[in-house]
Amino acid sequence: MSLSQRADALESKMARDLDYIVIKSRLYSMADGDMSPPPNAGALMKENPKARVLMGDDPRLPAMPEKPSLMDFFRLRFGPCMHLLQSARHAVKAGLPENMVLACLLHDISTIGFIRGDHGYWGAQLVEPYVDEEVTWAIRAHQVLRFYPDESVGYEYPQAYITAFGPDYHPDPYVEEDYKRMRAHKWYMSGRQITVHDIYSFDPNLHVELDEFTDVIGRNFRQPEQGLGFDNSPVAHMWRAMIRPAKYL
Numbered sequence: 001m002s003l004s005q006r007a008d009a010l011e012s013k014m015a016r017d018l019d020y021i022v023i024k025s026r027l028y029s030m031a032d033g034d035m036s037p038p039p040n041a042g043a044l045m046k047e048n049p050k051a052r053v054l055m056g057d058d059p060r061l062p063a064m065p066e067k068p069s070l071m072d073f074f075r076l077r078f079g080p081c082m083h084l085l086q087s088a089r090h091a092v093k094a095g096l097p098e099n100m101v102l103a104c105l106l107h108d109i110s111t112i113g114f115i116r117g118d119h120g121y122w123g124a125q126l127v128e129p130y131v132d133e134e135v136t137w138a139i140r141a142h143q144v145l146r147f148y149p150d151e152s153v154g155y156e157y158p159q160a161y162i163t164a165f166g167p168d169y170h171p172d173p174y175v176e177e178d179y180k181r182m183r184a185h186k187w188y189m190s191g192r193q194i195t196v197h198d199i200y201s202f203d204p205n206l207h208v209e210l211d212e213f214t215d216v217i218g219r220n221f222r223q224p225e226q227g228l229g230f231d232n233s234p235v236a237h238m239w240r241a242m243i244r245p246a247k248y249l
């Protein structure tokens with residue numbers, strides 16, 4: 001059975017079992033190395049007359065409140081976040097200003113909730129309407145700056161990257177170009193601080209509670225009263241994509 005036949009069989013089994021049909025977005029299929037056309041929703045519905053494609057909440061995922069807050073995303077959508085909590089605590093201990101503690105707390109939210117590749121750019125975009133411009137800038141910059149050492153703050157190229165990417169890895173040219181621009185920017189050190197407090201190999205024995213940062217979030221993240229995803233901001237649809245990642249249309 002080919003990969004796509006297997007996927008189709010799985011979709012139709014799921015429809016029989018669950019009375020709803022999941023058609024994955026193209027990006028998810030490509031991430032599985034699957035270039036085949038999507039399952040035919042019409043054919044699946046014919047086989048399972050009661051089944052419908054998902055347009056509302058996904059019953060496989062925890063229900064989100066009507067007006068979700070950043071905390072709700074941490075608790076109900078994001079994957080394990082100890083790396084972020086430890087990084088933020090590290091930043092507090094170093095005496096960073098609160099807005100930069102928030103930047104450390106949020107720097108990898110795209111990795112844990114949305115898309116990994118270029119996660120600094122995605123993460124910055126996700127938070128842009130709700131935080132200081134400097135926080136957005138720093139989150140975007142950490143994506144790039146982490147590949148470049150800065151002796152003045154004791155930041156070396158992470159050993160973890162040598163292991164993960166191999167000793168011959170070189171960042172893509174667009175990263176190299178962004179590095180030159182970011183190095184010369186007035187907020188360079190803010191982006192750099194994220195890399196300094198980025199805990200590359202997190203400590204499995206150090207547990208940090210998200211509640212430790214409730215006040216920092218409250219003072220530095222402008223939570224929209226309609227809830228993230230429903231505030232008509234330019235990024236609301238990105239938050240909705242995490243609420244309902246398998247929405248058909």
Ligand SMILES: [Fe+2]
Nearest residue numbers: 107108142143
């Ligand atoms: Fe990161």
Ligand SMILES: [Fe+2]
Nearest residue numbers: 107108198199
């Ligand atoms: Fe990180």
